[in-house]
Amino acid sequence: MATSILTAGHLRLDPSLYPPDCVGAAATAYAEFLRIEPSGAESGAVGLNIVVLPAFSAREVQLRREFLNYVLDLAIQGHLRS
Amino acid sequence: MAESAHGPASPLPMNSLPRGVSQRFEDGALRVSLPLEVYGLPALFRACYRLTDHSFVYLSPPQGGLIEVTLIAKTGQVTDTDQLAGRFLNDLIDQRLRVDIGEETRAIRELIVAQAFAAVDVIDDQGSPVDQREKSAAEPGDDPQGLTQWRPVS
Numbered sequence: 393m394a395t396s397i398l399t400a401g402h403l404r405l406d407p408s409l410y411p412p413d414c415v416g417a418a419a420t421a422y423a424e425f426l427r428i429e430p431s432g433a434e435s436g437a438v439g440l441n442i443v444v445l446p447a448f449s450a451r452e453v454q455l456r457r458e459f460l461n462y463v464l465d466l467a468i469q470g471h472l473r474s
Numbered sequence: 475m476a477e478s479a480h481g482p483a484s485p486l487p488m489n490s491l492p493r494g495v496s497q498r499f500e501d502g503a504l505r506v507s508l509p510l511e512v513y514g515l516p517a518l519f520r521a522c523y524r525l526t527d528h529s530f531v532y533l534s535p536p537q538g539g540l541i542e543v544t545l546i547a548k549t550g551q552v553t554d555t556d557q558l559a560g561r562f563l564n565d566l567i568d569q570r571l572r573v574d575i576g577e578e579t580r581a582i583r584e585l586i587v588a589q590a591f592a593a594v595d596v597i598d599d600q601g602s603p604v605d606q607r608e609k610s611a612a613e614p615g616d617d618p619q620g621l622t623q624w625r626p627v628s
Contacts, residue, residue: 396503397532398546406535437535457530457546464533465526468519 398460399453405438405463412438414466422459496559503546504559508566517570518543522563529558613621 397403405415410433415438419428425448431439442459484570497505508518522531525545534542545562547554585603589596598604617623 393498393500394547395501396499396505396544397503397534398530398544399499399504403532405536406533409533409535435535460532461526461530464522464531468523471515471519472523 399454401442402431403440403442403460404434405440406437410438410463410467411470414463414470415440417466418463421462424453426453426459429433434445498552501545501546502550502552502555503544504555504609505544506559506563507540507542510536510539513570513572514573515564516573517566520572521565523563525558529555546573 415428416434424445426442426444429441429443431441434437446456448455495507499505510518518533522533522543525531529545529547532544534544543562545555545559547558582601585597595604
């Protein structure tokens, strides 16, 4: 059985679901804990590596998931407003 | 169906969904494939927004009219993930219905709000829109419905 994308450090985000400005805002909010490295476009989606800073490596998976939820919340708020 | 001390157990997504619609992962996450044509993005966003309270969620890039939603309960328990997924799928139908009803009743809701803030009537007693041009053209003493006309008592 494979590991889900919620545990992996590499993600593919569709800009129509996760607007780049929401990803940027989330990256700023989480800058203390992790950094986001773009890894190019993959069939219309944006590739991202979520790199948790060494000081927080014990909570690596948790922080990635919280970051992802944060981006999704921002994105949905934007979609529902428009 | 398994019975529990509190009655029959609810069918869990892994057991109740057709083969291929859901997939379990090693970390306990569950991935569900959903047809966008059926649910639509607005309903999906609303259901996901409620879901993020209790679980971590990822939406994959849509492909071939399908979108994959991967979720895992914040507790990390597989049973919690299954229950949340079941609740999410029901909520999707609920939200889709709300979106549809919202569209169907948009015109009357806008009229009611307009009436609430308007200085003059924009809808009559029967709920029909009032043509303000026609109304303003009427002179005092006009009796378009003939209410003041004398009629013999039968």
